[in-house]
Amino acid sequence: MEKQSETYVAGGVLVIPMPRELDHHSSAEIRDNLDMMLAARGIRKVLLDFSKTEFMDSAGIGVVLGKYRRVKAFGGQVSVCGANDRIMRIMKMSGIGQIVTFYPTPGQALEAKR
Amino acid sequence: MDKDMRVGTEERVSVEFESYSHNEQFARVVTAVFVARLNPTLEELEDIKTAVSEAVTNCVIHAYEDTVGIIRMELETREKELTVRVRDWGLGIANIDRAREPLYTSKPSKDRSGMGFTFMETFMDRLEVTSEEGEGTMVEMKKLIGEANLEYKAV
Numbered sequence: 001m002e003k004q005s006e007t008y009v010a011g012g013v014l015v016i017p018m019p020r021e022l023d024h025h026s027s028a029e030i031r032d033n034l035d036m037m038l039a040a041r042g043i044r045k046v047l048l049d050f051s052k053t054e055f056m057d058s059a060g061i062g063v064v065l066g067k068y069r070r071v072k073a074f075g076g077q078v079s080v081c082g083a084n085d086r087i088m089r090i091m092k093m094s095g096i097g098q099i100v101t102f103y104p105t106p107g108q109a110l111e112a113k114r
Numbered sequence: 115m116d117k118d119m120r121v122g123t124e125e126r127v128s129v130e131f132e133s134y135s136h137n138e139q140f141a142r143v144v145t146a147v148f149v150a151r152l153n154p155t156l157e158e159l160e161d162i163k164t165a166v167s168e169a170v171t172n173c174v175i176h177a178y179e180d181t182v183g184i185i186r187m188e189l190e191t192r193e194k195e196l197t198v199r200v201r202d203w204g205l206g207i208a209n210i211d212r213a214r215e216p217l218y219t220s221k222p223s224k225d226r227s228g229m230g231f232t233f234m235e236t237f238m239d240r241l242e243v244t245s246e247e248g249e250g251t252m253v254e255m256k257k258l259i260g261e262a263n264l265e266y267k268a269v
Contacts, residue, residue, distance in 0.1 A: 023135075024171040024175060090164075090233075
């Protein structure tokens with residue numbers, strides 16, 4: 001099993017690298033880790049980094065929606081960066097574009113969040 | 115012509131596996147290898163992998179819930195058409211029409227998007243769902259594999 005990249009905090013933003021294949025199986029692990037991080041640090045901005053993600057099914061939509069619901073309650077934001085064309089298409093198809101902001105790279109996303 | 119060299123006729127494989135979530139990836143890989151012989155475009159291949167992933171995930175999450183059961187996947191090609199059947203012997207679906215509605219999920223507390231059947235419908239040409247409560251569910255999906263196949267046949 002591939003090891004997940006580490007989650008990190010930059011400029012008050014929690015950056016979560018998404019796995020190479022984001023499905024129901026891999027998303028379960030992300031959910032658990034993330035919820036602990038959010039609760040422990042009181043962070044309100046979340047950046048989901050899809051730079052390494054080659055495959056995503058509807059479980060990825062579930063991850064984005066879940067994070068959005070969690071931080072929305074205390075005025076937080078969820079952003080997505082590094083998504084390839086196909087993943088962007090899937091997200092837009094699912095209406096995710098209405099609740100998250102998209103950035104081409106993690107750098108550009110963090111710059112915009114300053 | 116050598117028997118192994120024939121293309122474009124009928125072929126099928128079937129595989130059974132347990133409803134562990136890591137088998138979602140296994141199902142995608144098996145499907146990708148089988149479909150590759152039809153020379154699909156990258157987009158077609160991704161469409162099929164996504165649809166298969168949704169169908170198998172439904173078996174893992176909904177059909178067998180916290181238990182482990184058998185999932186059977188059948189892959190079939192007839193000329194340029196791919197048929198995928200995914201079946202389980204789990205709980206079954208009480209209301210198929212409602213289950214197929216976009217954004218509907220029976221498990222909203224678990225960060226489910228409710229887009230599983232919508233993705234199967236979007237990424238494949240046809241989707242048929244048959245189910246009986248307590249007996250199980252079968253999902254049948256079909257997709258025509260595009261132009262890439264024409265050049266295959268011209269050889």
